[in-house]
Amino acid sequence: MKKILFPTDFSEVANNAFVHALEFAKLVNGELILLHTFDLPVVDNQFIPENYYKIFDSIQLAQFDMFKEEIPKLREIAQKRNLDHIKLSHKLMDGDLIYAIKSAVNDEKIDFIVMGTSGSTGWESFFVGSNTGAVVTTVDVPVLSVPIEAKFAKIEIIGFTTRFREKDKAALREVIKIAKKTHAIVKCLYVKTNKSDVSDAIINEWKTEFENEPVQFSVTLSDHVKETILDFVSHKNIDILAMITHKRNFFSELFNPSLTQKLANISIVPVLAMHEG
Known part of the structure; x- marks a missing residue:
């Protein structure tokens, strides 16, 4: 237990x-x-x-x-x-x-x-x-x-942010386990900035590896990472957002009122902070 x-x-x-x-x-x-x-x-x-x-x-x-x-x-x-x-x-x-x-x-x-x-x-x-x-x-x-704004709702869609690093896979597998228990799907987001160095070949490898799992992958081109993640949460009807913690400030700032107030109709959801595998 x-x-x-x-x-x-x-x-x-x-x-x-x-x-x-x-x-x-x-x-x-x-x-x-x-x-x-x-x-x-x-x-x-x-x-x-x-x-x-x-x-x-x-x-x-x-x-x-x-x-x-x-x-x-x-x-x-x-x-x-x-x-x-x-x-x-x-x-x-x-x-x-x-x-x-x-x-x-x-x-x-x-x-x-x-x-x-x-x-x-x-x-x-x-x-x-x-x-x-x-x-x-x-x-x-x-x-x-x-x-406090997040009232409990049945978990049907779990968001997962990734940078397609090999060590992200362990966290994704844990999220998939949770998703299967509640019959949810996992929507993975990669925010591709100008500094991104992830190749299409690596992304396709991930898609192949997880093709039999309840996972969808999307890549968004943007240099505004936090805003793009919040937009993703709102527009993809995310019920819970899973993230791998690599920068303490990033996590702290993501749902900062000063940031969320800039964006209209932002969905505030629970965040599951996970550690690098």
Whole structure:
């Protein structure tokens, strides 16, 4: 059974992503491990106030009480979607969220991470821009990030961006496995820029190798890579976009509000960030 880590602050952003996490768990035959973190007051080691441990205990207790209050709400969401058979377990950790995620990935042998993304401030600001990029590039497992605008829909078309490198094939095969479970097709996009050096022969080799799989390939000539990918998502009715992470900033910037606002009618969809094979 696959293990899926779900970091949450129990916000609307996270609860929207929780629906996607449940459905994804159903798809890959997985269980969910909910992770919530909290900060303790920072004190100088040379001067620990007498009541510090009382403060420590009260903060921990308050967080635990909130955790106990919120978990039934998530179970209710699962029940409403007839997904209450999905196994849920919980981790409550103090300290830095990225460190906690990395620790949980190692300790629990995590296969996937699912998390919400938003442009909000505070704890939720973790789930946007460079922070999301930090998680994507500091863990070795695929990360499904779910924008608040992306309501769950049945996955029928999965987008996959490729540069037709040999090491992209492993990620594509993983995406095909997911697609077959939901009877979806995979639409592959290669954005050919002026600097591109991929030959027609290599593209044809890929087409031949994957001809018996539910995969379609398209090549678009453009030097505006991010805009072309967003256009592809909207016009090809993509339900989820799978990408191989090679540049942290690229991932962070792709769904940046300043970019998406420039383009009309952009579909904001979940992004599955995968690692190079």
